[in-house]
Amino acid sequence: MRKLHNILYVTHPDAYLSLDGENAVILEKDQEVKRIPLHNLEGIITFGYTGASPALMHHCAELGIALTFLSAHGRFLCRVEGEKHGNILLRKEQYRVSDDENRSLEAARYIVCGKLYNERAVLLRAMRDHSMQFDCEKISNAAERITRAITMTEKCLTLEELRGIEGEAANAYFGVFDLLILQNKNDFFWCGRTRRPPTDNVNALLSFCYSLLTHDCAAGLESAGLDSYAGFLHRDRPGRQSLALDLMEEFRAPMCDRFVLSIINTRQVNASGFLQKENSAVIMDDNTRRDVLVAWQKRKQEEIIHPFLGEKAEWGVLPLVQAQLLARYIRGDIDAYPPFLWR
Amino acid sequence: MMVLITYDVNTETAAGRKRLRQVAKQCVNFGQRVQNSVFECQVDAAKMREIEERLLKIINPELDSLRFYNLGNGYKTKIKHVGAKLSFDVSEPLII
Numbered sequence: 001m002r003k004l005h006n007i008l009y010v011t012h013p014d015a016y017l018s019l020d021g022e023n024a025v026i027l028e029k030d031q032e033v034k035r036i037p038l039h040n041l042e043g044i045i046t047f048g049y050t051g052a053s054p055a056l057m058h059h060c061a062e063l064g065i066a067l068t069f070l071s072a073h074g075r076f077l078c079r080v081e082g083e084k085h086g087n088i089l090l091r092k093e094q095y096r097v098s099d100d101e102n103r104s105l106e107a108a109r110y111i112v113c114g115k116l117y118n119e120r121a122v123l124l125r126a127m128r129d130h131s132m133q134f135d136c137e138k139i140s141n142a143a144e145r146i147t148r149a150i151t152m153t154e155k156c157l158t159l160e161e162l163r164g165i166e167g168e169a170a171n172a173y174f175g176v177f178d179l180l181i182l183q184n185k186n187d188f189f190w191c192g193r194t195r196r197p198p199t200d201n202v203n204a205l206l207s208f209c210y211s212l213l214t215h216d217c218a219a220g221l222e223s224a225g226l227d228s229y230a231g232f233l234h235r236d237r238p239g240r241q242s243l244a245l246d247l248m249e250e251f252r253a254p255m256c257d258r259f260v261l262s263i264i265n266t267r268q269v270n271a272s273g274f275l276q277k278e279n280s281a282v283i284m285d286d287n288t289r290r291d292v293l294v295a296w297q298k299r300k301q302e303e304i305i306h307p308f309l310g311e312k313a314e315w316g317v318l319p320l321v322q323a324q325l326l327a328r329y330i331r332g333d334i335d336a337y338p339p340f341l342w343r
Numbered sequence: 344m345m346v347l348i349t350y351d352v353n354t355e356t357a358a359g360r361k362r363l364r365q366v367a368k369q370c371v372n373f374g375q376r377v378q379n380s381v382f383e384c385q386v387d388a389a390k391m392r393e394i395e396e397r398l399l400k401i402i403n404p405e406l407d408s409l410r411f412y413n414l415g416n417g418y419k420t421k422i423k424h425v426g427a428k429l430s431f432d433v434s435e436p437l438i439i
Contacts, residue, residue, distance in 0.1 A: 021368060
């Protein structure tokens with residue numbers, strides 16, 4: 001299994017990234033803060049304003065290091081992309097699948113199936129671990145509804161229908177999401193998904209994690225030779241990384257949702273770290289964002305056995321592994337795309 | 344794995360001083376300078392070969408010496424640091 005390298009997060013607003021030899025050097029007011037050899041890095045995510053030098057962008061693109069710029073609050077701004085690597089034949093085939101409604105449906109079906117399975121797994125796991133603290137009946141009802149949705153995905157005939165099933169399962173899943181929050185109930189509660197901007201603490205955490213995950217999925221797809229913009233379930237829209245969003249579906253529940261729940265339930269975050277702005281948007285303060293990043297990076301280094309390949313892999317390397325499996329499926333090497341199924 | 348690289352380059356001549364600068368530059372490229380001529384490099388076996396090749400091309404084996412200490416993957420238990428010049432671990436979360 002490929003080794004997962006580290007991701008450099010730059011959270012200081014006035015940090016400037018530059019290149020020196022084979023090092024990324026972080027400067028602040030022309031003072032060197034840190035230098036890190038690039039071969040240790042998988043990606044760089046910066047939340048700053050001052051940006052990065054063209055030389056560094058070029059070198060990152062050359063080495064396949066994903067360099068992503070997010071706004072100070074974690075909203076995606078842009079990503080530096082180099083010359084396309086990989087196989088043109090693979091990418092053309094991907095476009096053909098993406099253009100063909102039936103073939104897109106076929107691929108999307110596996111992805112949605114994986115997503116629903118993982119959502120249910122999160123609920124079942126929570127019930128198993130904390131059966132005393134929950135209203136188990138509601139949760140098992142929701143799990144039941146998701147199970148029905150999974151069987152329905154096999155029969156649906158259009159993408160529209162598939163999205164409907166996905167939405168129904170999401171309703172069931174998010175309908176009981178609040179029950180999974182066990183600590184600090186007054187500050188962390190769930191009353192539905194809000195985004196752009198997120199209007200409560202839990203949504204702010206989720207949105208933040210989703211944008212980190214999008215970065216990882218897009219980087220995984222690009223390095224597997226796929227185009228992260230041409231999706232199957234998500235249709236084309238300028239500037240939207242549809243395939244990255246597709247690939248992300250399988251990981252949302254087991255990676256982001258569980259992560260957010262666990263940092264809330266273990267009280268690694270608390271309400272004082274969140275600020276509400278005039279437009280009711282909720283943002284995290286610098287310390288909280290930092291704590292979340294540290295916890296996220298630690299989570300990504302935990303190892304599990306990949307259910308399909310049977311090999312040990314870090315959580316962080318899973319988007320890449322799935323991207324490679326997806327590439328094999330598109331190429332026709334395997335008959336079906338095996339989504340990541342978390343147990 | 345973690346590899347510790349240390350070197351001694353003979354600086355009596357101008358050519359020697361040039362070699363010293365070049366060796367140092369290559370080491371900075373791949374590792375973290377923990378002391379003046381001591382570098383900690385977090386690398387895989389392939390990268391290690393590349394570093395070795397590059398350094399061997401620069402040095403003069405009659406006058407200079409290079410040492411590579413392979414500390415493996417369990418290096419954290421093998422390093423103890425006392426005093427100034429704190430280093431950081433490139434495999435830990437890197438948040439600045």
